[in-house]
Amino acid sequence: MKKVLFAVGVASLALTMIAGAQGYAFNTNLTVGSTGADVVSLQTVLVSAGFNIPSIASGAAAKGYFGSQTQAAVKLYQTAHGVPSTGFVGPLTRVALNGGAVSTTASTATCPAGYVCTPTTTGTPITGGSSIGGITTPGVPGIMTITAGPLSSSVLNVGAQMVPVMTIRVQAQYSDLDVQSINLDLGNNTAVYNKLFNTLYVTDGTTVLSSQPLNGSTVVQSGSEYILGINAFHFFVPKGTYKDLVIKGSLNSSIDTAYLSGGSHYPDGTHAPLNSINGQSVSGWSLGVVANGVRGVDGAGLNLYGPASGFLQSLTFNQSLVDNAQANVSLDPASPLTASVPVTDTTNNQYLGLPVMIFDVNAQNDTLHLHEVKVRFQTTGTGNITAAYLFQGSTQVQSASVTNGVADFNNIVNGTAGATIPVNTTVPFTVKADVTNVTSAAAPYSITASTSAGDVVAYNTIDGSVTQNGVAIGNAQTVSTVGPLFTLVGTPTISKSNSGSDTTGHSTTTYTATFNVQVQSVGTDVLFGLSGSSSPMFAIVPTLGTTSMSVYKDGVLDYSGSGGVANYVTNGASVVASFAQPTNTTLSSNGLSFTVSRNQQATVPVTFSFIVKDAANNAHTYAVQLQGINWGISGSQTAGPTTFMANQPSWRTASI
DSSP: OOEEEEEOSSSOOOOOOOOOTTSOOOOSOBOTTOBSHHHHHHHHHHHHTTOOOHHHHTTSSOTTBOOHHHHHHHHHHHHHTTOOOOSOBOHHHHHHHTTOOOOSSOOOOOOOTTEEEEEOOTTOOOOSSEESOOOOOTTOOOEEEEEEOOOSOOEEETTOOSEEEEEEEEEEESSOEEEEEEEEEOOSOTHIIIIIEEEEEEESSSSEEEEEEOSTTTEEEETTEEEEEEOSOEEEEOTTOEEEEEEEEEEOSOOOGGGSTTSTTOTTTTSSOOEEETTEEESSEEEEEEEEEEEEEOTTOOEEEEOSSOEEEEEEEEOOTTTTOEEEEEEOTTSOOSEEEEOSBTTTTBEEEEEEEEEEEEEESSOEEEEEEEEEEEEESSOEEEEEEEEETTEEEEEEEEETTEEEEOSOOTTOTTTEEOTTOEEEEEEEEEEEOOOOSSSOEEEEEEEEGGGEEEEOTTSOBOEEEEEEEOOOEEEESSEEEEEEOSOOEEEEEEEEEOTTSOEEEEEEEEEEEEEEEESSOEEEEOTTSSSBSSOOSGGGSOOOEEEEETTEEEEOSSSOOGGGOBTTBOOEEEEOOOTTSEEOTTSSEEEEOTTOEEEEEEEEEEEEETHHHHOOOEEEEEOOBOOBOTTSSOBOOBOTTTTOGGGBOOOO
16 A cells, blocks of 8 residues: 655655664554554664653653653654654654655655655645645644545445435544545345445535545455555644535446346345344345544644444345336416417318427436327317427427317337427426318307326337326316407506595495406407496406406405405495597497407406505404406307406405
8 A cells, every 4th residue: 555655744754764773673663552663663762862762761661652751852853853842653754764865955855665755834725635624733643533424325226326325524633534435335235336336436415535445455345344554645724613524426327127226135124134234134235334444643643543332334225216207297387378269271171280288208217219109189069189399499290180079199200309308397388279161259269288197108218107196287278259359458466555544434445457458359249238338348247247356355256246255345335347438439329339350459448446444453454356258249149258368367366
């Protein structure tokens, strides 16, 4: 193993290898408690150089034991030779003992045999297999505490690479620490390194500090358990702080299901023998840190070990993300809102390519290929849907005929533009339909498209089936040949103002909602009654045709005009609708109605007002919904109301 000499606290290091003055080569670190020939030679050099060791000088003690008096002599020796006075005989002190010179001005370095000398200054970041940092507390002994750190997820998928499997928290007290090695307990089952993992890594969370492949050469059996040692790294932890070492692992790309949860080789006490980590029987797979399996070095150069007792991290191995792939279906927010549209071909009464729905497919865990989609159409009124089209953006993916209300887009070719859904992304698909033979104006042809998990087939990247979830139900689209078409201009608004008090002394608040309704007449003139007519365009009681307005209280339908809820009628004043003849229309001779001429359009502002008792005290919120619009065709029995907008949020004000 390569030994690295770090010169800490000096600007540069100059070494010239010569024989030690005593003819002895010092090659190992020495500290209090050391014994043997190295200590005998150290004490001989110290005494000869005039650094007294009283007990040896008096004959009270023999050479060979490194005690407190020897430590004091070492400190004096270090001070005299420009080495940090720690009392620890490390690389710098050995250079001096072996006859080298430690200099603060020399610019060249010749290292002693077996060492690589790396000049640095105290606190200078060190990179390359290291967590950035350095020992800034030379000579200071420290305490190292090792505990289990947090792990974001203990669920691992087959084939996953470089995923966190364990966190080791290192806390430094009194001195900076340099963590240099870890021993991991793989348990008593060789499957951990033969079947599950192929490599384990020591990281600082981002950077790989060291790694070790798992095989019969790197894994060592200790008793009944298998140990993996990972070293040759430097992970610096400043004093008074903690940092997390993150152990990451790469799993084999293929793992027999027998080793996954519930499999015949899963160690749960039923299938395979219970796993053993640090001598503790555990159900399932785990990784552990061996007791005293983490080694760090403090500022005094002393080796520190932890934890006092080993700990483990339980792990769950699932099938690969590919095998767990899912296709999630939902309605796209941009899907067409409930609307009424005219035919685009008045000769044949048809609308070819009518957008009816946009649905999303989300690819979870793997890139997916959309293989088949069935779109179902529910219709009312007179008309037909003869064909449908599937688009991704402006690109047509496929077309399909419609049989019994179902368009089956199947055998979509892999690689077709739009049919591929990248992992963890959502792709919108637009459904268009050819609507033909629309004939009824009184009851326009209404279409609602939908698709669900059971209608979608998607494949993963290895052409395996995936799980489908969700449903997408589009909003109703009505197609007319003769009559009015209604759309909203802008967003409806609502306001409130204090009204005063009613005859019983209750405080009252007036709410006013405003809608701007655009009317387009298709194929004929369309007649609308004003407020004084027997069938006004916006009616508020059922006896006038339809209730055009309803009130939502705290988000729940509370008033629909069918019974005159007391809260909305005060001092004899009922809920009222206010609107007038718009421009670009013709007023009738009796002044009670107006006409929007054929193929013309007009915008009708309408306000709905109602009074609420004690609104300030009950702290409720209110919103107004436009539910329906009355209309007629002069000289014809064809008439409204049109109610497609009923209960549709887009035709509702905000709540206040």
